[in-house]
Amino acid sequence: MSYYGNILTLYNSTAQQEQKVATALADNDVNYEKVGSTYFIRSRSKKNTREVLASIAALNIEYSFFHNAIPTRSYFRADGIDRDTIDRIQAIMGTDI
């Protein structure tokens, strides 16, 4: 099965909006890690990615969404985040190999 790493960032978001995002991600059955206002999301296919994006877009919030079509050729770097969180993000984004 294929998978894709995606990065969703919310801007000026409220707790209520973040709850709606969490519900949208759960409805689309994706694994994700939330750090601040950023969600690292592992989608199962390009179709699944489009469904996630459509759900987010329907919430009428400020956001940016990055879909990485070739995750195994990507690189991830973070500072100031604990090691376990980084490991979980790398697993989601496919950059842990």
Next chain:
Amino acid sequence: MKKLFTILSIALLQATSTDAQHNFNGFSQYYPIGEGPNINLRTSYVKSETILFEANPTVRYSFYNDMQKKLGENRNHAHAYYIAARPQLRMYTDSSLPVKMPAYRVLLSTQQLWRVKDHNLFSFSIESGHYSNGQSGCAFNELYTDGSRECDSVYSLITDDTDLSAILNRRNGNFSTNMTELLFNYRINRLDDDDMPDRVHSITFGATLFHDRFLGIFDFGGYSDADIKIYGRFRFHAGYEYERVLNNGMRLSVSENMELISKPHKSVNPFRSVTTVTWFPKKLVKEFGVYMSYVFGHDNYNFRFVDSGHQGVIGITWSGFPPFALTNGAPPEDRTHVPGLPEDDEE
């Protein structure tokens, strides 16, 4: 020893061929039109010869190829420019196992591809260059050299009733022409959840023109007046292929390809049909497949097109256009030009 050397040489060519399918930017170099390299065992057309195996170590030396890259970026036009080397070698079971009369095509080529409705793809290829078997003998007499007065006199004795298959010089008969091939292809793709084609209908048609001048300009490598009357000037092609990805990820392809020679010598069967079933196992590289074919009609091994009959074939091949993602995953409304990237020529 000679047999071992030949097999090693072909294996090296094959390895070069598959390696040449990749370039340094990480994208494979795919071509929607054209047969991929293959090695096969096949039965013989004539009783006097038994084929040990045939190799078609096709290599495309690219100058430029953005087929996978452009389609993966949701672009609507992709193209490739390359030199196609299409050798065809047969080893026979005669004494010392000779590779007799191998054929060489070296062609300056381009392929242009457009995405049309619903991710269907339209493409065409033009390939032009030289096609010969590099032999020096008279085509219909082993005793004489090609172009000699004696050879000309042999040609002068050929009539419409002559059985050319019976008198063909099968050891070193010369076959030489320049050629241009124009092929059109239309692919109807059904995409899976990852935008990879999982069911493909592919239709191809076109023609090959034999002409005297190289690239239509330079006066070398052409045919003689007597030969072109035997070859026929045009060869028309039509083909259909259905390819399906199975549930376990393996692929199965069924294809039918036909060729019709326009106005060859009366003893030549103008028709050729090749029916092929190819299985692409998932565990190996996705280009690799195992195939079986049934061939009916004229032979396609340079001057042996004068032979006609049935052939059974079993072999291995490398597909020139395996399924790959035809988008970058963006929803249709976002499949527009990306700011910051260079514009396509046509966009």
